Amino acid sequence: MKHKICNLTELxxxxxxxxxxxxxxxxxxxxxxxxxxxxEVFSGHYVPVLPTPLPEPEYISHSKVLFEELGFDDTLAxxxxxxxxxxxxxxxxxxxMRKIGWATGYALSIYGTEYxxxxxxxxxxxxxxxxxxxxxxxxxxxxxxxxxxxxxxxxPYCRGGDGRAVLRSSVRExxxxxxxxxxxxxxxxxxxxxVSKTECVDRPWYFExxxxxxxxxxxxxxVAISTRVAPSFxxxxxxxxxxxxxxxxxxxxxxxxxxxxxxxxxxREYQDIDPQLPMxxxxxxxxxxxxxxxTSLVANWLRVGFCQGNFNSDNCAAGGYTLDYGPFGFxxxxxxxxxxxxxxxxxxxxxNQPFAAETNFKMFCRSLEPLLxxxxxxxxxxxxxRDGFKAVMQQKLEKMWTEKLALTAYNxxxxxxxxxxxxxxxxxxxxxxxxLSHVPQHVSALEKSFYAPASEELQQQWTEWLxxxxxxxxxxxxxxxxxxxxxxINPKYTWREWLVVPAYQAAAKGDYQLINELQQxxxxxxxxxxxxxxxxxxxxxxxTFFGMGGVSHYSCSS
Numbered sequence: 245m246k247h248k249i250c251n252l253t254e255l256x257x258x259x260x261x262x263x264x265x266x267x268x269x270x271x272x273x274x275x276x277x278x279x280x281x282x283x284e285v286f287s288g289h290y291v292p293v294l295p296t297p298l299p300e301p302e303y304i305s306h307s308k309v310l311f312e313e314l315g316f317d318d319t320l321a322x323x324x325x326x327x328x329x330x331x332x333x334x335x336x337x338x339x340x341m342r343k344i345g346w347a348t349g350y351a352l353s354i355y356g357t358e359y360x361x362x363x364x365x366x367x368x369x370x371x372x373x374x375x376x377x378x379x380x381x382x383x384x385x386x387x388x389x390x391x392x393x394x395x396x397x398x399x400p401y402c403r404g405g406d407g408r409a410v411l412r413s414s415v416r417e418x419x420x421x422x423x424x425x426x427x428x429x430x431x432x433x434x435x436x437x438x439v440s441k442t443e444c445v446d447r448p449w450y451f452e453x454x455x456x457x458x459x460x461x462x463x464x465x466x467v468a469i470s471t472r473v474a475p476s477f478x479x480x481x482x483x484x485x486x487x488x489x490x491x492x493x494x495x496x497x498x499x500x501x502x503x504x505x506x507x508x509x510x511x512r513e514y515q516d517i518d519p520q521l522p523m524x525x526x527x528x529x530x531x532x533x534x535x536x537x538x539t540s541l542v543a544n545w546l547r548v549g550f551c552q553g554n555f556n557s558d559n560c561a562a563g564g565y566t567l568d569y570g571p572f573g574f575x576x577x578x579x580x581x582x583x584x585x586x587x588x589x590x591x592x593x594x595x596n597q598p599f600a601a602e603t604n605f606k607m608f609c610r611s612l613e614p615l616l617x618x619x620x621x622x623x624x625x626x627x628x629x630r631d632g633f634k635a636v637m638q639q640k641l642e643k644m645w646t647e648k649l650a651l652t653a654y655n656x657x658x659x660x661x662x663x664x665x666x667x668x669x670x671x672x673x674x675x676x677x678x679x680l681s682h683v684p685q686h687v688s689a690l691e692k693s694f695y696a697p698a699s700e701e702l703q704q705q706w707t708e709w710l711x712x713x714x715x716x717x718x719x720x721x722x723x724x725x726x727x728x729x730x731x732x733i734n735p736k737y738t739w740r741e742w743l744v745v746p747a748y749q750a751a752a753k754g755d756y757q758l759i760n761e762l763q764q765x766x767x768x769x770x771x772x773x774x775x776x777x778x779x780x781x782x783x784x785x786x787x788t789f790f791g792m793g794g795v796s797h798y799s800c801s802s
Contacts, residue, residue, distance in 0.1 A: 259341050379393055419759070445467055458586055690706070
């Protein structure tokens, strides 16, 4: 049996800081990392910064799945050195580990429009990791990972905030990342979750049973640090930042900094690209592969009812995975324009996510253009890749719906009729497809997923649709095989906010039992669980939770 890592000294042997070693630090940064006040950052790829440790940290949970993947023993999560590092204290680390963290800047574009207005300096030099600080990069089992503390205190990009994350949002992100991984969707991962037993901060939130659109009061919350893990945390918005500076030649090294960040992205996330190729060839391969990953990602989001909520380019990972679980939600009652975030709009709603992804991809390609300004032929090829996004996205969506319905070929009419019926009948998105996965003969078998009884007219329409679908999939002769196939694509257990709220409310009182229970359920979303678990977690949202602030919708305050 292969030895598993049990302490921080063993873990330190895996450390390998490619970002710190290969990219450029902000020349105005302090050597000590005491850089916690909002300020403009004009150049450099990162700012060295010390995290602010949680006072009296208490362990809540860790991801046993990710620990296994990394080769960590579960006992490591309770080892004093591990608790110290991943609750924000980097002052006493073993040899091989850097006693510093780092934060990165990025630009903001919303649905393809560049913004600087939200920057406190009105220049665009104040955006970045306001409360996320990376503290470790390592290679484990031949894979590179970066470990980033969410809620680790102020950085130069904090825009006047305290840099903390509250327990509520930390629990949500901790659970959601591993749930998405279990659903088979590319995502950042969750390593560990710690809460302070003494520090609290005030955040706007809702009164109990509120029906308000916006938060109405300030609520004191325990602060927490969740550690998220990914091959890198490079974002489309980061490339945009350096591309904007290169386009206007803000400083003499601007174009070089853009090239460095692109090279670093390729080495971290796209290792199949030959590093010996000329830069134009690498850029074209990068754009093509990112397009492939991004379209697959968004098609998978739609498959399971996930809505990112705020799919700006700075929330779009350049590696093509799900990042930033702030205003996310999962569609229960099926609404094409479902949007969980009160600060969002229809442009980021559920079925509009492919279009939002396309705008982010266009900004990605635009960020690469300065590196091809002397290569007109390569620029034209990049434009072709950019303009081909819509067709590739459509292919991925058609493939997803075809597999979700177990069809042998995409059938537009069948799908459109189905989606219209789902809206008109008020069905639960994931429950419906899971019930359909039993390949029923009669509409009565689907009614478990209906939020209201179907009229006679709708029942007749459902009967006709079901007969058409069953004929197309040859259900008469193939039902058992079809059912098994569909249950691997249509999950039974998915995120339901009204079942997560009690978990973080209990955690605020020191009770972590529900978090552990949710881990077991959400990390096995396609499996059948006990009858008790089914009765608790495989249910329609109760009527009382519709329109309730903090459940059916929420602000991004975290």
